[in-house]
Amino acid sequence: MLTPEQTQTDPALFRHLARQGWSLLEPTQLLGGRSNHVWKSGDLVVKLYPARRSNPLFANDPIREREVLKALGGTGMAPRYIAHGSWENQDWLIYSHLAGAPWQEDTAHVARLLGILHDQAGFDDLPKGCNGSRALEAQTVTILQECPGGKALMDCKPIGLVPAVAQTCLIHGDPVPGNLLAHDGTLALIDWQCPQNGDPAEDLAMFLSPAMQSLYRGNVLTRDEEAQFAAAYPDHRVVARYYALKPWFHWRMAAYCCWRGDLDAMGLEVAALQSSKPRAA
Secondary structure, eight states: OOOBOSOOOOHHHHHHHHHTTOOOOSOEEBSOOSSSEEEEETTEEEEEOOSOOOOSSOOOOHHHHHHHHHHTTTSSSSOOEEEEEEETTEEEEEEEOOOOEEOOSOHHHHHHHHHHHTTSOOOTTSOBOOOSHHHHHHHHHHHHTTSTTTHHHHTTOOOSOOOOOSOOEEEOSOOOGGGEEEETTEEEEOOOSSOEEEOTHHHHHHHHOHHHHHHHHSSOOOHHHHHHHHHHSSOHHHHHHHHHHHHHHHHHHHHHHHHHTOHHHHHHHHHHHHTSSSOOO
16 A cells, blocks of 8 residues: 555554454554555554545545445455544544555556546535536635735636536546555555545546646656556547646646645646646736
């Protein structure tokens, strides 16, 4: 899943889990999570969600995660749900550990995995994702209103209109390289904290994002890697929709990086926005 660091546990949490019947031996904290604490114990993973989960782009919803893991059990696309509960006003989740490493290469493989995911039916209790350029614009403006110095990015707003798509599906919401696990010759998606009933182009944009590739993999995708991804994704209508919405996706991600204070990642997205059409003069 992720690279383990020196063992760091919360004894009170694991005493609580033991009282629930989960005597977890030698839990080892895992690196990489940006929002939650995660430990591995044998073939199990324990995730503890903080009580505060405010983020303008990525939800951190334990209920969504466990429901998706239950629904996708047996598909090989996600870890297997084991148990959940709460401790000191924080939710915890136990699921199966998948031995492997974060994705590094072969964008076509990712495209095929996302294509299979997007064939799954959505869930009635999942929120709706951003759909169309007007929704993306509204979300981006909301993010920029929380950013000191966001005025310059506000002026980068793309022009034109891409309507909302009528048919939505289950989307992961955060299929970045760190959440794609290569194991046993296949790929699985982990960290299902922000699934939605949404436009599948959202997942394409998140994976192809220069900022997310740089942050999690260390390099942006080459043109050939992006072309291989686009050619391998099963529904070319979704790919065409992604390219139509590409300026808005880059604009929104630039705003999010600004909100996080990551100016290098923001610069990657602004550069991609400036090379996309249509855009403001």
